[in-house]
Amino acid sequence: MMLKQILNSKFMGVTGDVQFGQDQNLIHPAYEILNIAGTGLRQIGFWSNHSGLSTAVPEKVYNKTLNSSNANHQLYSVIWPGQIADTPRGWVFPNNGKILRIGVPYRASYREFLTKDNSPDGVQGYCIDVFKAAVNLLPYPVPYKFTLFGDGKKNPNYNDLVQNVANNVFSAAVGDSHNYKPYQNS
Incomplete structure (x- = not known):
């Protein structure tokens, strides 16, 4: 009964409309991608089944035909530890690093x-x-x-x-x- 109640629910959540389809999956699932650094956060973009990675708000994109070019899949820049905007090549443990x-x-x-x-x-x-x-x-x-x-x-x-x-x-x-x-x- 509880599952049935959940699947029949429809409301506006943090990520947008929450409603389930016949397949018991979210209709129009979307996620906001955030960059958290120190005590602050920055919006990087969104991900949805419809648009993939994008800076466009998914609710606005669902009603449009998508251009599948890579330009549509760009995200805002990430600020990495050390306050740098360039993507690091990977983390290197120093020779005396803790195992x-x-x-x-x-x-x-x-x-x-x-x-x-x-x-x-x-x-x-x-x-x-x-x-x-x-x-x-x-x-x-x-x-x-x-x-x-x-x-x-x-x-x-x-x-x-x-x-x-x-x-x-x-x-x-x-x-x-x-x-x-x-x-x-x-």
């Missing part, structure tokens, strides 16, 4: 997801492969080191692993969500 410490649950079960091994990383598995693939997509190098969390005889407590990230023991954590229960700070 990210990645916490990895040392599990007793589901070893195809994560397990200790004798490779240079010291771990292997599906979760590690996904992490490495994501890091390899970045346009800059990110130095990291995997650190096992747990004894390998029983599955570690994932709430403790997440708390170690919050406490800056680890920079991040990589793992599956098996037996994860959302952390509740009491």
Whole structure:
């Protein structure tokens, strides 16, 4: 009943009209693209299914036939860290930069997801492969080191692993969500 109520709703939201079609997707979805720097923000443009990237307000574009040239897909300029307008080529970590410490649950079960091994990383598995693939997509190098969390005889407590990230023991954590229960700070 709740889903039916949501799908039947129609109102004006922050991004414009909110209304769902027969396929349960938003009719005329649109997103504003913002550049946030320090305490300020700048409008860069908009994205919609109809116009793609554009500086034109999507509500005004939906009723027009589009010119599909690249000129229509320009955005306002971005101000990058350091208050520069030129797009940086990528971030470079200095030779003495801090290596990210990645916490990895040392599990007793589901070893195809994560397990200790004798490779240079010291771990292997599906979760590690996904992490490495994501890091390899970045346009800059990110130095990291995997650190096992747990004894390998029983599955570690994932709430403790997440708390170690919050406490800056680890920079991040990589793992599956098996037996994860959302952390509740009491």
